[in-house]
Amino acid sequence: MSQYRAPLAEMHFVMTELAGLDDIAQLPGFEDATVDTVGAILEEADKFATEVLDPLNRIGDRVGARLGDDGRVTTPAGFRAAYRKFCELGWNGLSKSADFGGQGMPQLVAAAIDEMWNASNMAFELCPMLTGGAIEAIELNGSETLKRTYLPKMVSGEWTGTMNLTEPQAGSDLAAVRAKAIRQADGSYRISGNKIFITYGDHDYTDNIIHLVLARTPDAPPGTKGISLFVVPKFVVNADGSLGAHNDVRCVSLEHKLGIHASPTAVLAFGDRDGAVGHVVGEENRGLEYMFVMMNLARFGVGMQGVGIAERAYQRARDYARERVQGRVVGVTRDVAAGGIIGHPDVRRMLMTMRANTEAARALGYVTAAALDRAHRHPDADVRKRELAFAELMIPIVKGWNTELAQQTTYLGVQVHGGMGFIEESGAAQYVRDARITTIYEGTTGIQANDLIGRKIARDDGSALLAAIESMRSVGRRLADAGSDDLTAIEVRLRAGVDALEDAARWIVARWGEDARAVLAGAGPFLDLAGTVCGGAQLGRAALIAVDKLSAGDGDASFLRTKITTARHFADHCLTRAPGLRDAVVADAASVLALADEQF
Numbered sequence: 001m002s003q004y005r006a007p008l009a010e011m012h013f014v015m016t017e018l019a020g021l022d023d024i025a026q027l028p029g030f031e032d033a034t035v036d037t038v039g040a041i042l043e044e045a046d047k048f049a050t051e052v053l054d055p056l057n058r059i060g061d062r063v064g065a066r067l068g069d070d071g072r073v074t075t076p077a078g079f080r081a082a083y084r085k086f087c088e089l090g091w092n093g094l095s096k097s098a099d100f101g102g103q104g105m106p107q108l109v110a111a112a113i114d115e116m117w118n119a120s121n122m123a124f125e126l127c128p129m130l131t132g133g134a135i136e137a138i139e140l141n142g143s144e145t146l147k148r149t150y151l152p153k154m155v156s157g158e159w160t161g162t163m164n165l166t167e168p169q170a171g172s173d174l175a176a177v178r179a180k181a182i183r184q185a186d187g188s189y190r191i192s193g194n195k196i197f198i199t200y201g202d203h204d205y206t207d208n209i210i211h212l213v214l215a216r217t218p219d220a221p222p223g224t225k226g227i228s229l230f231v232v233p234k235f236v237v238n239a240d241g242s243l244g245a246h247n248d249v250r251c252v253s254l255e256h257k258l259g260i261h262a263s264p265t266a267v268l269a270f271g272d273r274d275g276a277v278g279h280v281v282g283e284e285n286r287g288l289e290y291m292f293v294m295m296n297l298a299r300f301g302v303g304m305q306g307v308g309i310a311e312r313a314y315q316r317a318r319d320y321a322r323e324r325v326q327g328r329v330v331g332v333t334r335d336v337a338a339g340g341i342i343g344h345p346d347v348r349r350m351l352m353t354m355r356a357n358t359e360a361a362r363a364l365g366y367v368t369a370a371a372l373d374r375a376h377r378h379p380d381a382d383v384r385k386r387e388l389a390f391a392e393l394m395i396p397i398v399k400g401w402n403t404e405l406a407q408q409t410t411y412l413g414v415q416v417h418g419g420m421g422f423i424e425e426s427g428a429a430q431y432v433r434d435a436r437i438t439t440i441y442e443g444t445t446g447i448q449a450n451d452l453i454g455r456k457i458a459r460d461d462g463s464a465l466l467a468a469i470e471s472m473r474s475v476g477r478r479l480a481d482a483g484s485d486d487l488t489a490i491e492v493r494l495r496a497g498v499d500a501l502e503d504a505a506r507w508i509v510a511r512w513g514e515d516a517r518a519v520l521a522g523a524g525p526f527l528d529l530a531g532t533v534c535g536g537a538q539l540g541r542a543a544l545i546a547v548d549k550l551s552a553g554d555g556d557a558s559f560l561r562t563k564i565t566t567a568r569h570f571a572d573h574c575l576t577r578a579p580g581l582r583d584a585v586v587a588d589a590a591s592v593l594a595l596a597d598e599q600f
């Protein structure tokens, strides 16, 4: 039996040494996020994840959310009680604004805690994650009345939130949204239309659900400039805050899915009768613009799903490999029975790759979270601007690369289990199925790769990426000067990786204006290249710090040595792919674009 335990020492190391928790705690409003307080919060979260969420993950998968004949959605036994407890303990409001009852913790702390919820039970975590997105949409752009009416109850978790973007003809392309919104004399709107794939679109956790819905007013301009954002509660909220009539929104069906079975994915029909009562968020026709601001956090959140589920898959595979005995371990004289398959070189390689992938993805996630915190709270405007540019560059990488890595990591988790991995009872297969959605929702990997190239690189002639490359080169110089065999070897791989990334980035900037289609043919490999090199650089930093600490006799020597070994493994086994990825980006895109559609 494998039980999840949050990797607290590793989380603490990444938060303090790589992401700069101490500096974050100096920012205005984050004074409570001291290393000690955050350590205590992480320990409490670990307990909740281990004792409450992890044991529910299997039943969530086996039973799933159901839509009854009475039209009510029920979640698997134990989920509702877990949600209540989650809210009672204040987890829902951890990083939400204190103005609405939250605890105002930095994004960096929320990232680590969210990783634990995702590792132990991703289907559960989706509910608070979506509520967080809806809270942000209202907080950033809603009127004072909307904020007062909805935010305190959403922050406490008394009500949950959803994001209603997708329609059958509008998935990656939200310009195709058709849902309608008709303004009424009292300033409210009547919303009608069908939304599909709505996460926690209906459930039994709470008395009310606050839907954030994209729709068009009748005179709106076509395309992206004519989409507005509306708050549409499941139950209309009276002026005194009590619940009124059931709004004109109905859960038509729940999808049968590959994974995340406990998370109800609903088809919602708005306005079967005379239209659901809705309230515009901000100004008409600016809905998509508001969504994009909010999407940063949602995409970041999905990237952390990738980290969480990869960590859990690693822990389960490691625990199995220690127990499963099979064959004699070549070159080791010890009795086979004394050690499991963990002794076999190929199994160790798989475990090391799982571990290195997860640590690289975590480092990218936490460093990006800290950049978001600085971008919002740093007193110096130049620092805010620089950190925002870095965070925006990194978001598609954290979303796209971390989640693709989670596919590889959960795949290896099954492989380590052998035949048992294919058998549901082992639990390894669930992670493959659950992880699969993370590269799809909140914008597919293809959309992240396009965003990275079109919005984050071509638009500013690559200046944010070139700044990141310069700081990776300075990590390389420090690795070269350290006089350690491991660090020297990492430096060689990192230098080749950074050179490859710079070549590809300069090629993209030069070619974008003349042939964007050819550039986008290499978007996927470029995203992979950027994630691989940025992740390798973070692990290189970690190894440098570990070497310094070891020579100063500071910290847990065994843990610090694992950081060096993991960085070395990533450099030798993963960073070595970088030059090949560069070649795939800059190679003539002819093979991708050559065949006529009918030749496929």
Ligand SMILES: Cc1cc2nc3c(=O)[nH]c(=O)nc-3n(C[C@H](O)[C@H](O)[C@H](O)COP(=O)(O)OP(=O)(O)OC[C@H]3O[C@@H](n4cnc5c(N)ncnc54)[C@H](O)[C@@H]3O)c2cc1C
Pocket: 130, 163, 164, 165, 166, 170, 171, 172, 173, 196, 197, 198, 199, 200, 257, 265, 437, 440, 441, 442, 443, 444, 445, 446, 447, 450
């Ligand atoms: C379980 C689940 C939960 C979801 N939860 C929500 C939710 O809560 N709220 C919500 O609104 N939506 C939700 N979605 C919808 C989700 O965000 C979309 O499925 C996703 O954005 C992809 O859209 P699509 O399914 O229409 O695929 P399509 O857009 O049809 O994409 C199909 C393929 O074409 C590629 N493609 C499309 N356009 C481009 C392009 N311009 N360049 C390159 N490649 C492209 C894609 O990468 C993909 O490989 C959920 C979906 C699922 C399955």
